[in-house]
Structures are given as C-alpha cells and as structure tokens.
Amino acid sequence: MDAPLYLRPRVDPPLAALLSDRPFLHSLVDVLGSPLNVLLPDAVAENVARFRAVYGRHHLTGRVYFAHKANRSSALLRRLAAEDPAAVGVDVASVDELRHALGCGFTGDRIMATGPKDAAFLWLAARVGATVSLDSPGELERLSGLLRAHGLGRIAVLVRLSGFEYTSGPGGAGTRLLSRRSRFGTPLRDTDALLSALERNAETVEFVGAAYHLDTTGVEEKARALEQCVLFMDECRARGLAPRALDIGGGFGVGYVAEAEEWGRWTTALTEAVLGVRPPLTWRGHGYGLRNEGGTVRGAAALYPAYRPTAGPGYLDELLSLPAPVLGRPPASLLLEHLHDLHIEPGRSLVDQCGLSLARVLDVRPVDTGSGQYLVQLAMNAGDMSLEEHGVLVDPVLLPRGEAAPGDGEPVGVYLAGNLCLEGDLITRRLVFLPRLPRAGDLLAFVNTVGYAMDFRAHHAQRQPVARTVAVERRGESWHWCPDEDYWPITPVGEQSDEV
Amino acid sequence: MRYDSITEAIGNTPLVRIDPAVHGLRNIDLYAKLEMLNPFGSVKDRPAWHMARSHLEAATGGDGTLVELSSGNTAKALALLAGMHGVRFKSVTNRMRVPEIKELLLLIGAEIEELPGRSECLDPTDTDDPLTHFHRALSDPGSTYLHTDQYFNPRNVEAHAEGTGPEIVKDLDGRAPDWFIACVGTAGSSTGVAKVLREHDPRVRVLGLVAHKSDFIPGIRTIDEVHEVGLFDPATYDTIESVTSDEAIDGMITLIRRCGLLSGPTGGAAYQGTVRQLRYADGELDGTGQRRTAVFIVCDRAESYLGYVRQRRPELLGRTAQERSATAVTDAEARAEARVIGVDDARRWSAEGDPRPLVVDLRSPHAYAALHIEGSVNIVDEVFEDLLRGGLPFSKRTPVLLACPVGEKSLRYAAALKRMGHPDARSLDGGIIAWRDAGAPLVRE
Ligand SMILES: Cc1ncc(COP(=O)(O)O)c(C=O)c1O
Numbered sequence: 013m014d015a016p017l018y019l020r021p022r023v024d025p026p027l028a029a030l031l032s033d034r035p036f037l038h039s040l041v042d043v044l045g046s047p048l049n050v051l052l053p054d055a056v057a058e059n060v061a062r063f064r065a066v067y068g069r070h071h072l073t074g075r076v077y078f079a080h081k082a083n084r085s086s087a088l089l090r091r092l093a094a095e096d097p098a099a100v101g102v103d104v105a106s107v108d109e110l111r112h113a114l115g116c117g118f119t120g121d122r123i124m125a126t127g128p129k130d131a132a133f134l135w136l137a138a139r140v141g142a143t144v145s146l147d148s149p150g151e152l153e154r155l156s157g158l159l160r161a162h163g164l165g166r167i168a169v170l171v172r173l174s175g176f177e178y179t180s181g182p183g184g185a186g187t188r189l190l191s192r193r194s195r196f197g198t199p200l201r202d203t204d205a206l207l208s209a210l211e212r213n214a215e216t217v218e219f220v221g222a223a224y225h226l227d228t229t230g231v232e233e234k235a236r237a238l239e240q241c242v243l244f245m246d247e248c249r250a251r252g253l254a255p256r257a258l259d260i261g262g263g264f265g266v267g268y269v270a271e272a273e274e275w276g277r278w279t280t281a282l283t284e285a286v287l288g289v290r291p292p293l294t295w296r297g298h299g300y301g302l303r304n305e306g307g308t309v310r311g312a313a314a315l316y317p318a319y320r321p322t323a324g325p326g327y328l329d330e331l332l333s334l335p336a337p338v339l340g341r342p343p344a345s346l347l348l349e350h351l352h353d354l355h356i357e358p359g360r361s362l363v364d365q366c367g368l369s370l371a372r373v374l375d376v377r378p379v380d381t382g383s384g385q386y387l388v389q390l391a392m393n394a395g396d397m398s399l400e401e402h403g404v405l406v407d408p409v410l411l412p413r414g415e416a417a418p419g420d421g422e423p424v425g426v427y428l429a430g431n432l433c434l435e436g437d438l439i440t441r442r443l444v445f446l447p448r449l450p451r452a453g454d455l456l457a458f459v460n461t462v463g464y465a466m467d468f469r470a471h472h473a474q475r476q477p478v479a480r481t482v483a484v485e486r487r488g489e490s491w492h493w494c495p496d497e498d499y500w501p502i503t504p505v506g507e508q509s510d511e512v
Numbered sequence: 513m514r515y516d517s518i519t520e521a522i523g524n525t526p527l528v529r530i531d532p533a534v535h536g537l538r539n540i541d542l543y544a545k546l547e548m549l550n551p552f553g554s555v556k557d558r559p560a561w562h563m564a565r566s567h568l569e570a571a572t573g574g575d576g577t578l579v580e581l582s583s584g585n586t587a588k589a590l591a592l593l594a595g596m597h598g599v600r601f602k603s604v605t606n607r608m609r610v611p612e613i614k615e616l617l618l619l620i621g622a623e624i625e626e627l628p629g630r631s632e633c634l635d636p637t638d639t640d641d642p643l644t645h646f647h648r649a650l651s652d653p654g655s656t657y658l659h660t661d662q663y664f665n666p667r668n669v670e671a672h673a674e675g676t677g678p679e680i681v682k683d684l685d686g687r688a689p690d691w692f693i694a695c696v697g698t699a700g701s702s703t704g705v706a707k708v709l710r711e712h713d714p715r716v717r718v719l720g721l722v723a724h725k726s727d728f729i730p731g732i733r734t735i736d737e738v739h740e741v742g743l744f745d746p747a748t749y750d751t752i753e754s755v756t757s758d759e760a761i762d763g764m765i766t767l768i769r770r771c772g773l774l775s776g777p778t779g780g781a782a783y784q785g786t787v788r789q790l791r792y793a794d795g796e797l798d799g800t801g802q803r804r805t806a807v808f809i810v811c812d813r814a815e816s817y818l819g820y821v822r823q824r825r826p827e828l829l830g831r832t833a834q835e836r837s838a839t840a841v842t843d844a845e846a847r848a849e850a851r852v853i854g855v856d857d858a859r860r861w862s863a864e865g866d867p868r869p870l871v872v873d874l875r876s877p878h879a880y881a882a883l884h885i886e887g888s889v890n891i892v893d894e895v896f897e898d899l900l901r902g903g904l905p906f907s908k909r910t911p912v913l914l915a916c917p918v919g920e921k922s923l924r925y926a927a928a929l930k931r932m933g934h935p936d937a938r939s940l941d942g943g944i945i946a947w948r949d950a951g952a953p954l955v956r957e
Contacts, residue, residue: 071918073945187614187624230629246882249956263632276725283736309739311644314634341876348917349879351948403634464633 016423016445017278021406021459022270024365026052031457034411036491037370041455046372046391047479049466053091055366060100062325070332070344072354077103077124079262079359082463086116087483087499093117094501103357107133134158143168145223148198149209156213166216170223170259171206175199176237189236200240219253225261231331238343239336242350259355265323266364268406268460275319283309295427295441316403324361360463367462369397373454386426388450393430393437396479397458398469400440408456410446424449432474521551522561523675527683534770535787539797540804545680547811552589554812559700560589562671563660568597577602580660584613584731585812591622604646610730612816662698664742672704680807681712688712691806693719693786695732695778699744701809706748720749721785724756731778759784761825768814776817779810841927850926853938855950858913869911874921883954893921904932911936919943
C-alpha cells in the first residue's frame with residue numbers, strides 16, 4: 013500500500029475536548045441511536061464574538077445575521093437569540109425558518125428575510141416587522157400590494173443587487189472582472205426600475221440599504237461588489253432616498269482540513285490518479301470533475317477548498333482591508349466614511365467548530381481479496397452526512413468502542429458506505445485512511461459538519477431513522493446533554509427549566 | 513543594425529556567462545540565455561509572433577480580436593503585435609495577480625477579462641468551470657475571435673525549436689550544453705529547446721522548474737497546474753523540481769546585484785534552481801579534470817514585479833514598518849493630549865463661536881461629497897498628514913474642529929496640531945457618525 017493520504021480535520025478546543033471523551037459519546041449513541049448530531053451552542057456565540065471583534069477593529073456597526081439555512085438546530089438559534097440584539101440577527105429563507113426563528117426568541121426586528129418568497133412568507137415577515145431583502149422590482153410590487161391589502165405597517169427593505177461585472181475605462185481597453193451568474197438579485201445596470209418602484213411605494217416600504225451575496229471564494233470580486241454598492245447607495249442619496257446599511261451576505265468560508273501539506277498531497281495525488289500515473293483514490297476512479305484528455309487534465313475539481321489559510325472572521329477582515337478598485341480606499345473605510353452599517357450573513361462560518369456527527373460502524377469487509385481496502389458500512393447515509401454533496405473532503409475520527417488491542421495500529425484505506433440499499437449510497441467517494449481498521453460497534457465522528465453537511469439533505473428514506481440532534485455543555489469535568497429542542501440558553505443543559 | 517519593423521528584433525538574444533565567483537560551481541560553466549532582451553521584454557515575444565503572424569498579416573485592420581489566456585508576457589507581446597496590425601487584443605485569465613503588469617497591458621491597449629473565483633457553495637454536478645465556458649465561446653461558429661492558444665499550440669514549441677535552441681548551440685560553438693534548465697509555464701520554451709539540444713546530443717539533461725505547490729511565482733505553474741498544459745509532456749524533463757517564491761526572489765537579487773542582469777522572478781527561480789541542482793554534480797566532478805556546461809533561461813525583466821517584491825520582501829525596497837511621521841503620536845498620547853468636543857457643544861461652537869472654527873472633514877472626497885457638515889472643508893487624511901509634515905497649515909488665530917468617521921484619526925491629528933503649537937484644535941467626539949446619530953444636519957453636494 014502507498015503511504016496513507018490523510019485529510020485530518022481541524023479541531024479546536026471545545027470540540028477537541030468533546031472528542032476525547034469517548035465513553036460519553038458512545039453512551040449518547042447507545043441511548044439515542046446512530047446517526048447522531050451533537051452540537052455545542054456556546055461555540056456559536058464564540059464565533060459571533062470573533063466576527064464582532066473584526067467589526068470593532070474597523071469601528072463598524074451593523075449586525076451579524078446567522079444564515080439559518082446552514083443548520084436546522086433550535087439550540088444554536090436560541091443561543092444566538094440570547095446575544096446582544098443590536099449585534100446578532102438571523103437570516104431566514106423560508107416561512108418555516110421564519111417561524112422557527114420567532115419561536116427561538118428572535119423578535120421581528122432582528123430578522124432578515126431573503127431568498128425566494130411566497131405570499132405566506134412575505135406576509136408573516138411583514139406582520140412581525142422583519143426586514144425583507146428584495147430580489148426584484150416585481151417582488152417589491154407584490155410585497156407592497158400585500159401590505160396595502162392587509163393594512164400592514166411600513167416595513168424595512170433592502171435591495172439585493174447582482175451583476176457587478178463592469179468595464180473600467182473607455183474605448184475597449186480596460187479590465188472586466190467576470191462574476192459568477194446568480195439567480196438572485198437585480199443586475200446593477202437594471203436598478204432604475206427598482207429605484208422608481210421604491211419611490212412609488214415609499215409609504216409602504218422604507219428603503220434601508222443594499223445587499224449582495226456572491227457565491228465565490230474570491231475576495232477581490234466581493235470588494236468590487238461592495239464598492240459598487242457604496243456608489244449605488246450614493247446615487248440613491250442623490251435621488252433623495254436615505255439608505256444606510258450594506259448587507260454583504262455570507263460565504264466567508266471554513267477551513268476543514270488542519271494541514272496544508274495533507275491537502276496539497278491529496279489534491280496532487282488526485283490529479284495523478286486522473287492522469288493514470290497512480291492508482292485511483294476514489295470509488296471507481298471518480299475524478300471529482302477532473303478528466304484526462306490525451307494526457308492533459310481538463311475541468312475543475314468540484315471540491316470545497318478544504319484547507320483555507322484565512323476563513324470566517326479572518327476572511328471578513330481581509331475583505332474589509334483590501335484596496336477598492338475605483339475609490340482606492342479599503343471597504344472598511346468606505347463603509348465608515350459613508351456612514352453605512354455593515355450587515356453580514358455568515359452561515360457555514362458562524363457554525364464552524366460547533367458540532368459533529370456520529371455514526372456507528374455496522375460491518376467491515378474487504379472490498380475484494382488482495383486489494384487491502386475495506387468497505388465500512390455505517391448506520392448513517394449520504395443524506396445524513398452530505399459531505400459529497402458539498403464537495404467537502406475531510407477524514408472522520410475513529411472512536412473505538414473499547415481500548416485498542418496492541419498490534420491494532422496499522423493504517424488502512426476504507427470506503428465509507430451508507431445504510432441505504434443503493435449502490436450510490438457512499439458517505440464519501442474518496443478512499444479514506446484510518447489509523448487502524450474499525451470494528452463493528454466503533455464510532456466514526458465527522459467533525460465540523462454543522463455548516464450544511466449535517467442535516468441539509470437528511471430525510472426518511474427506506475425508513476431509516478433521521479439523525480437526532482443533541483446539545484452538549486461541559487460543566488466541570490463532565491459533559492451534559494439535552495435534546496436539541498429542549499435547549500434554552502438560560503438553563504444549564506440537562507437540568508429542568510423550572511429550577512431557574 | 514537597421515530594421516523595418518520591431519518584429520525583426522525578436523530573437524538572437526545574448527548568452528552571458530555567470531561569474532563563477534557568484535555561483536560557486538568549480539567545474540561547470542553556467543550561462544544565462546537573456547530572453548529578457550527581446551524587444552517586448554520576454555521569452556514570449558518569439559512564440560507570440562510565431563503563433564500570431566499569419567493571422568495578423570491576413571487581418572486587414574478589420575474587427576477581429578486576438579484572444580489569449582495569459583496573465584503577462586504573452587499578453588504583452590500579443591497586445592503590442594495586435595496594435596501594430598490594427599487588431600484588438602483581449603486577455604482572459606484568472607492569474608492576473610501582478611498589478612503593474614495589468615496596468616502595462618492597459619497602457620498597451622489590451623482588454624482584460626478576469627475569470628471569477630471558485631464557487632463557495634459547490635454544485636458537484638456542475639463540472640462546467642469558467643475555462644470550459646470560455647473555450648466553448650471561442651469555438652462558437654459565429655465568433656470572430658482568433659485564439660492563439662499558447663498552452664496547446666505546437667507553434668509555441670516550434671518558435672523555440674527554430675530560434676532559442678539553435679541560438680544556444682551556435683553560441684556554444686556547435687555543442688549542446690550538458691544541462692539545460694527552464695521554468696515551466698506553457699512548457700513551450702523548455703520543450704522546444706530540449707528537442708533541439710537532444711538532437712545535437714542525446715545526453716543533455718533537462719531540468720524543469722515549477723513553483724512550489726502552495727506558493728506563487730508569476731509566469732510559471734505549480735506541479736499540479738502543469739498537468740493542465742497541453743504542451744507539457746513529463747518525458748521532456750529528466751527532472752522536475754519545485755522552487756519557492758523566496759528562492760525565486762533570492763535568485764533574482766543575485767542576478768541583479770551581482771551579475772548586472774535585470775532579471776524577473778522566473779529568471780531568479782531558474783538560476784537558484786540550477787545552482788541548487790548542480791551543486792552535487794559539481795562536487796562529483798572535483799578532481800576529474802572535466803568541465804561541463806549549463807544553460808538556464810532568464811525569461812523577463814524585474815521592473816514589472818516591484819509590487820510582488822514589495823509584498824513578499826519589503827525590506828529589499830528599503831521599507832520598514834511605516835511609522836506615523838507628522839502624527840508620531842501614540843493612541844495613548846492622543847487620548848491624553850488632544851482636546852475633544854461633544855456633538856452638542858460642537859454644533860453650538862460652529863454656529864456661534866467667535867471666531868467660528870474651521871471644520872475639517874478628514875474623510876475621502878467621495879464620502880464628503882455624499883454627506884458632510886455644512887461649511888466644512890475636506891482635507892483627506894493622507895493629504896492632511898503631508899500638510900502637517902510641512903508645518904502648521906492654519907493660523908493660530910483660527911480655531912479648528914477636526915472630524916473623521918468615529919473620532920479616532922481626528923484625535924491623533926488634534927494632538928499633533930497641539931504639539932505644533934496650535935492653541936485650539938479639537939476633535940469631534942464620536943465623529944461624523946455621532947453627529948448623524950444625534951440628528952445634527954448633514955448636507956450633500
Ligand atoms: C443570501 C445568502 N446569505 C447567506 C448565505 C450563507 O452563506 P455561507 O453559509 O456560505 O456563509 C447564503 C448561502 O447560500 C445566501 O444565499
């Protein structure tokens with residue numbers, strides 16, 4: 013066998029301590045079954061504090077809106093609801109998320125409604141005084157109509173913009189930074205109709221600012237969009253409108269893999285495997301979007317950049333500090349000098365290190381004789397753990413049931429199969445290296461899965477149970493837990509609320 | 513030397529010996545092939561002209577556009593050649609990371625399209641990367657683009673097989689060197705030269721240099737990225753080694769400061785990689801009385817990479833952490849020494865003061881134009897800093913109210929003015945934001 017290619021996860025202190033308490037995690041799965049999601053609500057508050065520190069450093073005001081779509085948990089939402097209302101809000105993208113946010117203690121004025129909206133969603137958002145991020149003039153007209161028809165009060169709206177591609181410089185020569193097309197938002201060059209609609213409907217909607225969310229890891233594209241929004245808001249002021257907030261969406265990223273070297277080695281090996289100069293690293297030679305065309309690699313790897321030197325708050329800081337292309341000043345100065353609030357909508361990066369998913373090993377057998385590779389079947393399926401869906405490649409942590417016997421320590425390459433009766437149900441299509449062969453009854457812990465991977469696609473298929481979710485808290489030397497739905501930030505985890 | 517066109521000056525570049533006192537190899541003569549002395553400044557002048565010539569000579573000033581995926585030297589050469597022939601040039605790239613090169617391209621008249629970054633929320637079923645998209649657009653039947661396609665075009669290799677390679681052999685009196693070393697970008701120069709040298713002498717050893725995987729050296733590829741190059745064939749190279757940006761800059765500094773060769777980072781990488789690689793072989797030759805020869809390529813010149821150096825090794829440009837000159841006031845000193853004034857008092861002072869204060873808004877002109885305190889003047893902080901360096905810019909009889917967004921910068925300047933002897937300079941507490949939040953009026957122009 014070649015040297016094992018690990019992609020070991022980044023594990024920060026609270027999660028590391030939890031992982032090291034194997035008996036506790038085993039006892040949880042014994043009681044609650046596999047799969048099981050375990051959350052650390054306090055970690056989400058720490059992440060907020062890190063984002064707020066970046067605000068502080070740049071003297072910026074505005075809110076951190078948690079993008080609810082990243083995770084369904086009540087515990088996380090309730091923990092965030094207990095934070096300073098001026099600093100933390102929630103971004104909801106459906107009527108159910110909105111109901112959930114309200115039920116977890118967010119008042120309407122801390123809620124931002126984004127995404128595709130039906131009438132019920134718009135009505136409830138308006139009813140509770142949420143801010144609505146509008147995608148188009150049409151949506152504005154629908155909202156206004158609804159407000160008038162139901163005699164609802166004036167509500168705050170942001171306008172979501174897109175299409176920040178632009179050509180600098182007259183007469184051909186110039187640079188154009190292409191941006192990824194988005195289904196959402198109004199293209200910047202079509203904002204005239206939007207502004208007229210805002211003016212026309214001034215008695216139903218209060219225009220409070222502009223928004224964008226770009227699906228890209230490129231900071232330059234975001235800095236350019238930010239600057240163009242500032243210029244746009246200036247135009248709005250010139251027309252007599254008074255916007256004062258700029259919402260720059262989410263997408264600050266997470267570093268999943270701890271070591272740059274491991275990530276580098278693995279991705280190089282993938283290219284080599286696609287070219288056929290080394291054995292495949294994946295189930296049936298899957299290339300993650302790379303292909304071999306006459307000895308040359310074509311295509312782009314559909315992989316999340318799992319090792320990221322700057323992510324989350326660090327990425328925000330970098331974005332705010334980059335020189336802006338037209339006005340020259342960095343985005344932080346632009347916002348500050350134009351007296352704008354900064355809103356952000358981190359999803360994935362706000363729940364970084366906030367939890368893990370556990371799966372019990374059901375069965376272990378060789379893939380075929382002589383390959384040295386094994387198939388490990390888990391009590392979990394690709395819906396419970398959509399790592400593949402999001403292109404996130406990271407190793408699970410093996411939590412043996414008992415003490416490892418001496419001589420057990422040989423690294424081994426395994427494929428992780430799910431519990432559905434489908435050939436395609438693989439937890440990951442990558443050959444995963446573990447420090448030793450697992451046994452039935454051991455647990456695999458998928459670390460840092462809270463952002464999108466944990467329950468984004470979970471559903472009842474083949475009558476397999478969907479993962480239960482629990483919140484845990486460390487008190488003194490021991491861990492305490494409660495079902496996600498029973499967590500309240502005012503009660504110690506695992507105690508009765510009437511004791512307070 | 514008299515030419516009818518600058519294109520005639522392409523090629524025939526010098527082969528210059530590197531002083532052994534510099535490289536320290538005792539048994540190997542090391543030569544630099546100075547491709548940086550091509551008329552447009554780089555090794556790419558040859559393939560650019562060789563690939564584009566027939567297209568350009570056929571184009572009669574029409575509305576054709578030449579396109580290439582290039583972040584630098586090929587784009588530069590093609591843009592100049594296109595300009596000479598009345599054709600437009602467009603560079604499409606996601607590697608344009610050196611600002612000077614971008615500006616130089618704009619000066620030449622190129623259009624630049626930068627490809628977007630990768631998706632944050634992946635759709636793994638979408639294998640349609642921006643480049644694939646781009647290639648599809650080019651092969652559209654209706655497209656008027658001429659794509660030189662440097663990563664796949666055999667004429668790129670041919671330009672070196674007909675020019676660079678034979679020139680090296682000629683300057684070595686008809687012999688091939690024992691080693692040939694080149695950085696790998698499109699693989700054009702290394703492949704073309706290696707082919708010719710091996711025809712002369714199959715024992716030539718060819719070393720290809722790439723950038724360290726997690727590093728960035730403008731113009732060359734990392735070990736993964738070379739596999740995306742159509743012209744790249746691993747069999748061309750006896751060895752492929754990687755170099756770091758640090759080594760590239762070290763090599764560049766040696767060539768510049770000790771050899772009088774104004775090389776860019778890839779020339780530096782080639783030099784440094786060569787010496788690193790040959791040190792062992794040189795030791796083996798000790799006492800055998802044999803001499804060997806090695807040739808490396810200096811691709812381009814240093815001038816375009818000052819920003820790159822500034823970012824990585826500012827000390828080479830005489831920069832240290834910038835101290836605040838006129839405002840050499842620490843935050844603590846500013847807090848202790850500066851006078852501040854709250855919004856309510858400031859409003860009264862600016863309306864009723866005798867004399868009234870001069871209100872100085874330190875924000876950028878754009879923000880100032882959008883909203884400001886009526887009657888204020890705008891002196892952006894950087895300019896104000898310069899003004900103070902020249903002396904006190906206001907009469908001591910004119911009181912001054914300094915305003916910035918949150919009252920932090922203005923505090924430091926108020927302290928600086930006080931130190932310079934101004935009797936009444938005050939900082940607006942909480943800045944323009946506090947002013948706005950108190951409901952005080954702001955006007956726009
Ligand atoms: C409007 C909007 N805001 C925020 C987010 C959250 O982004 P992330 O989880 O990458 O931080 C998304 C994700 O798609 C989004 O569409």
